[in-house]
Amino acid sequence: MENRFTGLNAPETPEFRQKFKVVFSVVLIVFSLLLIRLWYLQVIKATELRERSESNSVRFRKIIPMRGVITDRNGVVIADNLPSFDVVYMPGTTEDNEQLVSRLQILYARKKMQIDLSSQYSKKARPFMPVKLERNVGMEKVAIVEANSVTLPGIYVDVSPMRLYPQGEITASLLGYTGEVDKDDLESGDSEYTLGDIAGKHGVEKVLDSYLRGRNGAELVEVNVHEKEIQNLGRVEPQPGSNVVMTIDSDVQKAAWLGLNGKAGSAIALDPRDGAILAMVSTPSFDPHLFNMGITAEHWRDLLQNPLAPMTNKVVSGQYPPGSTYKLIIAAAGLEEGIITPHKQFFCGGGFTMGNRTFRCWKKGGHGHVSLHRALVESCDVYFYNVGKLLGPDKIAKYARLFGLGQPTGIAFPNEKTGIVPSQQWKLARMKQPWLPGETISIAIGQGYNLLTPLQLANAYAAFANGGIIWQPYYLQRIESFDGKKLKEFKPVKIGNLTLKKETFDVLSKALWGVVNEEGGTGRNAMVLNANVCGKTGTSQVIGLPQDARARLAKRIRDMHKDHALFVCYAPQKNPEIAIAVIVENAGGGGAVAAPIARQMLEAYFKKQAQEKKPVAIAQSAAVRKNQ
Numbered sequence: 291m292e293n294r295f296t297g298l299n300a301p302e303t304p305e306f307r308q309k310f311k312v313v314f315s316v317v318l319i320v321f322s323l324l325l326i327r328l329w330y331l332q333v334i335k336a337t338e339l340r341e342r343s344e345s346n347s348v349r350f351r352k353i354i355p356m357r358g359v360i361t362d363r364n365g366v367v368i369a370d371n372l373p374s375f376d377v378v379y380m381p382g383t384t385e386d387n388e389q390l391v392s393r394l395q396i397l398y399a400r401k402k403m404q405i406d407l408s409s410q411y412s413k414k415a416r417p418f419m420p421v422k423l424e425r426n427v428g429m430e431k432v433a434i435v436e437a438n439s440v441t442l443p444g445i446y447v448d449v450s451p452m453r454l455y456p457q458g459e460i461t462a463s464l465l466g467y468t469g470e471v472d473k474d475d476l477e478s479g480d481s482e483y484t485l486g487d488i489a490g491k492h493g494v495e496k497v498l499d500s501y502l503r504g505r506n507g508a509e510l511v512e513v514n515v516h517e518k519e520i521q522n523l524g525r526v527e528p529q530p531g532s533n534v535v536m537t538i539d540s541d542v543q544k545a546a547w548l549g550l551n552g553k554a555g556s557a558i559a560l561d562p563r564d565g566a567i568l569a570m571v572s573t574p575s576f577d578p579h580l581f582n583m584g585i586t587a588e589h590w591r592d593l594l595q596n597p598l599a600p601m602t603n604k605v606v607s608g609q610y611p612p613g614s615t616y617k618l619i620i621a622a623a624g625l626e627e628g629i630i631t632p633h634k635q636f637f638c639g640g641g642f643t644m645g646n647r648t649f650r651c652w653k654k655g656g657h658g659h660v661s662l663h664r665a666l667v668e669s670c671d672v673y674f675y676n677v678g679k680l681l682g683p684d685k686i687a688k689y690a691r692l693f694g695l696g697q698p699t700g701i702a703f704p705n706e707k708t709g710i711v712p713s714q715q716w717k718l719a720r721m722k723q724p725w726l727p728g729e730t731i732s733i734a735i736g737q738g739y740n741l742l743t744p745l746q747l748a749n750a751y752a753a754f755a756n757g758g759i760i761w762q763p764y765y766l767q768r769i770e771s772f773d774g775k776k777l778k779e780f781k782p783v784k785i786g787n788l789t790l791k792k793e794t795f796d797v798l799s800k801a802l803w804g805v806v807n808e809e810g811g812t813g814r815n816a817m818v819l820n821a822n823v824c825g826k827t828g829t830s831q832v833i834g835l836p837q838d839a840r841a842r843l844a845k846r847i848r849d850m851h852k853d854h855a856l857f858v859c860y861a862p863q864k865n866p867e868i869a870i871a872v873i874v875e876n877a878g879g880g881g882a883v884a885a886p887i888a889r890q891m892l893e894a895y896f897k898k899q900a901q902e903k904k905p906v907a908i909a910q911s912a913a914v915r916k917n918q
Contacts, residue, residue: 466493678734825859
């Protein structure tokens with residue numbers, strides 16, 4: 291019989307029929323399983339698989355909001371936004387990240403990639419949640435990515451806002467900068483940040499980040515296999531951040547910056563009437579735009595290791611010996627305690643001897659017999675050595691704290707330092723050593739253990755200028771919504787009283803006026819016509835050498851060990867409107883170096899005041915003529 295399967299004549303044995311049945315049964319079972327699986331997928335799992343299929347082509351895209359604008363007191367914009375083109379990667383679109391990176395680097399040719407997919411962000415990124423590879427790229431890179439989208443699956447160009455600081459380094463130490471959130475931001479317990487968000491990292495940007503950053507928007511888009519958008523499936527608009535109006539006067543800020551002219555130091559100006567800060571400059575500074583693109587580790591290390599501390603706001607965090615600017619406190623203490631009178635004289639022959647040591651006056655030949663007024667005007671050291679010795683360290687400390695020194699001012703700014711007001715108890719607790727008589731002589735002219743911040747110094751003189759009210763310094767006027775509604779307004783806060791006798795205020799105010807306006811005054815370089823500037827110069831030692839030794843070693847002392855130059859002032863003498871403190875590091879005498887910087891700031895302030903008053907005067911004159 292012919293076998294119907296082989297076409298050969300072969301007998302059908304029982305063994306053959308048994309094998310055929312087995313094979314047929316296996317084929318039937320497999321075919322049945324395939325039919326059941328097909329039915330399961332097409333009927334039972336149809337909805338789930340359809341949704342999963344759609345999700346593979348639908349992307350969630352976060353929309354970064356416009357950050358709030360920051361302006362000065364006159365409406366001048368000092369922090370704004372610009373559009374930024376960012377190269378973005380969508381995780382989950384390819385399994386070979388390294389090959390994708392290599393392909394992009396080859397396409398970039400000689401153009402360096404700032405971030406790659408091996409970063410900590412991409413490793414922890416969730417699928418289909420975009421990760422920024424590079425921020426603020428040029429149009430050349432945009433063109434490369436767009437033209438090669440077919441070979442770069444998951445990489446595309448997005449547009450987001452980028453921070454712009456019109457005054458750059460001038461306001462950097464005050465405003466700070468922004469950057470993409472880091473690991474610490476994301477892992478903080480109360481964090482509202484998500485991957486790729488922009489946050490304030492320093493200064494005002496950090497302090498007010500919750501107001502400035504706004505609220506993210508989102509959209510669902512359908513994309514093709516190359517991540518190109520096909521259609522928009524829905525969108526939630528982002529909410530722009532709130533706008534901030536500061537108390538800063540950009541003209542005074544710029545004048546301080548130009549006055550410092552690259553020298554290391556700081557300058558602070560505030561309104562004695564309420565504590566509003568008009569200018570806050572710290573030098574050297576940094577370019578805040580560097581952080582928009584993601585600063586390199588090398589550049590960041592250079593900034594942090596720079597001995598001149600460009601990333602530190604020295605107005606609130608720098609601590610310096612106050613030098614002769616401290617003599618106002620010593621004079622006030624002497625008058626209040628009855629140790630001296632305005633007319634009491636001490637003889638200055640160029641030095642003051644205590645035990646086996648002679649403390650020199652800055653004027654080698656001495657000032658002769660001097661009373662309080664001339665001692666302040668010409669900054670006679672020997673006069674204040676005598677007063678300090680009579681007061682003692684604890685009474686000096688009492689009045690220093692009365693002026694607000696040795697404690698934070700309470701300004702809403704990170705890393706404010708407290709300074710040091712030394713006393714016998716302080717030294718015993720700190721150094722486990724008793725106070726020495728010679729240390730009183732040093733602190734009487736602002737040397738020794740004395741340390742204060744420029745902000746403390748300016749605030750102390752502002753309190754003296756206004757008749758005794760110590761205000762908490764502040765730099766914010768109000769916060770407004772993006773559509774102009776007032777959300778929060780900041781009012782002056784009184785934090786203390788400078789309880790001195792009226793006679794003390796009068797005597798010392800005349801002396802401070804004489805420092806700037808009288809012949810022989812050490813602050814003559816700060817004189818401004820018709821402004822009645824009152825002030826005090828200071829020179830503080832960086833290294834503790836006797837003056838004779840300092841003179842011998844002058845040529846060998848490196849620049850970083852030269853004296854600091856200080857000047858603090860307020861104006862006008864009556865009803866003052868501005869108080870200023872300037873410290874220039876390792877620069878020499880306060881009268882020669884710091885006072886001219888304060889003068890430039892004063893000139894900028896009063897020039898604007900005159901311009902603002904002129905239209906009012908013209909309008910009033912026109913009204914008078916009309917009535918006549």
